[in-house]
Amino acid sequence: MEISFYDFEKLHDPSLKKELSQIFSKIMDDNSFIEGPYNTLFEEKFKTLQEAKHCLLVANGTDAIEMSLKVLGVSEGDYVGVPGITFYATAEAVINIGARPVFIDVNPKTGLLCERSLQRIADEVELKAIVPVHIYGMPANMHLIEAICQKKNIGIVEDAAQAQGTFYLDSKKPVGSRENLTTFSFYPTKNLGCFGDAGAILTPSDNDANLIKSFRNHGRGSNSIVGRNSRCDHMQAAVLHSKLPSIEDQNKKRKAVAKSYFERLHDIKEISLVPEEYLNHSSWHLFPVLLNDPEQKEEFKNHLQKKGIATALFYAKALCDEDALSSYKKSSLGEWENSRFWAKRVICLPINPYLTETQLDYISREIKSFFKNIRAKNLAPNKKANSPQVSIS
Numbered sequence: 001m002e003i004s005f006y007d008f009e010k011l012h013d014p015s016l017k018k019e020l021s022q023i024f025s026k027i028m029d030d031n032s033f034i035e036g037p038y039n040t041l042f043e044e045k046f047k048t049l050q051e052a053k054h055c056l057l058v059a060n061g062t063d064a065i066e067m068s069l070k071v072l073g074v075s076e077g078d079y080v081g082v083p084g085i086t087f088y089a090t091a092e093a094v095i096n097i098g099a100r101p102v103f104i105d106v107n108p109k110t111g112l113l114c115e116r117s118l119q120r121i122a123d124e125v126e127l128k129a130i131v132p133v134h135i136y137g138m139p140a141n142m143h144l145i146e147a148i149c150q151k152k153n154i155g156i157v158e159d160a161a162q163a164q165g166t167f168y169l170d171s172k173k174p175v176g177s178r179e180n181l182t183t184f185s186f187y188p189t190k191n192l193g194c195f196g197d198a199g200a201i202l203t204p205s206d207n208d209a210n211l212i213k214s215f216r217n218h219g220r221g222s223n224s225i226v227g228r229n230s231r232c233d234h235m236q237a238a239v240l241h242s243k244l245p246s247i248e249d250q251n252k253k254r255k256a257v258a259k260s261y262f263e264r265l266h267d268i269k270e271i272s273l274v275p276e277e278y279l280n281h282s283s284w285h286l287f288p289v290l291l292n293d294p295e296q297k298e299e300f301k302n303h304l305q306k307k308g309i310a311t312a313l314f315y316a317k318a319l320c321d322e323d324a325l326s327s328y329k330k331s332s333l334g335e336w337e338n339s340r341f342w343a344k345r346v347i348c349l350p351i352n353p354y355l356t357e358t359q360l361d362y363i364s365r366e367i368k369s370f371f372k373n374i375r376a377k378n379l380a381p382n383k384k385a386n387s388p389q390v391s392i393s
């Protein structure tokens with residue numbers, strides 16, 4: 001059985017294709033390629049869905065982080081905290097405005113920013129801002145993070161690129177509904193994806209919204225600032241607008257897949273799942289699993305690949321170990337022990353709204369048979385046992 005990681009064929013079904021062909025044709029007739037009516041329509045609907053005051057569409061998720069940091073006044077030489085487990089772009093946005101990323105360690109059970117590490121680092125370094133990431137779609141503990149940041153006047157940009165469909169653990173409200181700038185990416189593989197690049201910023205502040213409108217469009221408006229081109233084009237806005245009505249249903253289906261994985265995989269002692277309390281709060285953009293013995297990861301991946309099951313190594317390296325970021329790795333400034341622990345062990349199983357029970361049965365059967373074979377090998381006489389299991393502390 002072939003199980004791919006994403007399922008674009010089912011996502012972009014004939015009725016969506018037909019609807020969009022008509023819309024694209026109209027856009028061509030109208031020559032309304034940039035910031036057209038669908039931009040405004042989508043912004044209105046998206047801010048309502050996420051319970052935010054303002055939504056500003058921009059060119060991509062990385063620009064969204066960069067411009068949000070600028071709104072917070074981050075500039076050259078400032079220190080900005082980023083979690084040790086995230087997509088590279090989180091740090092890239094910091095570096096591209098001349099600021100310096102400081103790596104904050106993660107919780108070894110979730111890969112989410114660790115508040116205790118943040119507290120220690122904030123006591124040592126003057127952080128201008130931090131970018132907590134709702135990684136894999138799980139909500140970062142914003143109420144704890146905000147408490148630390150308020151005391152020290154540290155700005156917050158929530159990176160919600162993977163978190164359309166995520167709800168906070170404390171308020172149970174959608175990501176983007178707090179008093180922080182929150183950024184999204186609509187890259188095609190994200191839960192809500194367009195047919196190219198786009199991103200968005202949510203903010204409760206009229207002033208922020210006004211600044212972002214200028215930034216994204218060459219500084220136009222009354223702010224007298226040097227802006228850039230980070231507009232979202234009209235066709236992408238139209239795609240997002242057409243896909244928006246089905247997103248809640250799709251996210252529900254992802255949740256059902258995640259629930260199914262929990263039921264099927266929770267009793268395998270060689271792997272650890274993220275805490276089940278996230279089941280109803282994660283967008284389930286990805287489904288991470290930790291191998292207790294990191295030595296088994298390669299073989300595990302190969303076994304599933306042979307059986308036609310795609311997996312992905314998000315993220316195989318802690319952010320501090322990315323070659324391009326090595327010059328920012330100073331032990332006097334950051335922490336990364338748990339990030340490395342996580343990166344060594346994590347592997348993501350396929351998750352999308354269209355996985356069937358039959359496919360999930362097949363995946364879990366193959367996972368179980370892999371570990372059964374390993375156990376049998378280790379028990380065989382004259383065979384050296386695998387390295388001891390490392391448990392998460």
Ligand SMILES: *Cc1c(COP(=O)(O)O)cnc(C)c1O
Nearest residue numbers: 060061062087089090161185187
């Ligand atoms: C995808 C992603 C981004 C970047 O978004 P782009 O639209 O590709 O620029 C940033 N942060 C995280 C966590 C992401 O997953």
